[in-house]
Structures are given as structure tokens and as C-alpha cells.
Amino acid sequence: MSHEPYKIKAPAIPSGPEYYFSTDSxxxxxxxxxxxxxxxxxxxxxxxxxxxxxxxxxxGEYVVVNRGEMYRVMATVSKVIQMYMNEHPRMLSYEFTxxxxxxxxxxxxxxxxxxxxxxxxxxxxxxDGWKPVIDGNTVTVVRTTTRR
Numbered sequence: 504m505s506h507e508p509y510k511i512k513a514p515a516i517p518s519g520p521e522y523y524f525s526t527d528s529x530x531x532x533x534x535x536x537x538x539x540x541x542x543x544x545x546x547x548x549x550x551x552x553x554x555x556x557x558x559x560x561x562x563g564e565y566v567v568v569n570r571g572e573m574y575r576v577m578a579t580v581s582k583v584i585q586m587y588m589n590e591h592p593r594m595l596s597y598e599f600t601x602x603x604x605x606x607x608x609x610x611x612x613x614x615x616x617x618x619x620x621x622x623x624x625x626x627x628x629x630x631d632g633w634k635p636v637i638d639g640n641t642v643t644v645v646r647t648t649t650r651r
Contacts, residue, residue: 510524536549600641633646
């Protein structure tokens, strides 16, 4: 099943690390890429809600918004990651950690629903030549083939 991504606002500089989009119900999202200090060819991916109404008791970047838009949101996040990958073709790994909500445990061994959702999209996002490595609630997608 294919879902059309929302309109993406890319960074002013094509290689920039922050992308934005809004859903039909008015929820504003940010997808941000951070380079690892110890390896510039590794990046972390953080995505989440910017709207103040959702961040009362959770960090906005990890809030879950249940408005029936999850599949389009994930299709949009997938597209953003692909856009970033096109601008950074030498990257060797991308890391995502789904933050725990209070009832989901301490995160040391249990994978959160948010991480499970990300895992479902890995093949669609990255395609062949990448594999996920799961460590607790963190997924690191590692390049398995070299580009020439």
C-alpha cells in the first residue's frame, strides 16, 4: 500500500540537516539529521512534532500523534531520508532511537512501537546494500556495499 508523502520544505542549502512538513490536520513535523562527532560518515535521524499543543508531558520530538496520518507521515519521513541520502552519498550509517513513553519500559531491551514502525520502513527507505543492526531501542542502518 502506497501513501503519498506530504509536501516537504527542504533546507535552503540542499545539504542542510533540517526538513519540515505539515499534515492535513495541521501537525507540523521536523526531520533532523545530526552528524556523529566520532564519525562524520554516520548520522542520527530525529523526527517529531513541532506543535506546542503536543509537548506537555513528552519531548516534542518523540510525541505520538494519533490522527490517522501515521502512514503518510512515515512515507514523508522516508522521502526526507532519501532526499538527505541523495545529498550525502558517502554516508556509511544512519541511527534512529525511538524514545520510550513511560509505560514502555526502560528501553534497554524492549523495542518501542516507534522503533518497530521505523524498522518496517527500512527496506523501503534504504533499499539493497543496507542492513539494520538493532541494539536495544536503537536501530543503526549500515551500508553493506561500497559505492564506486
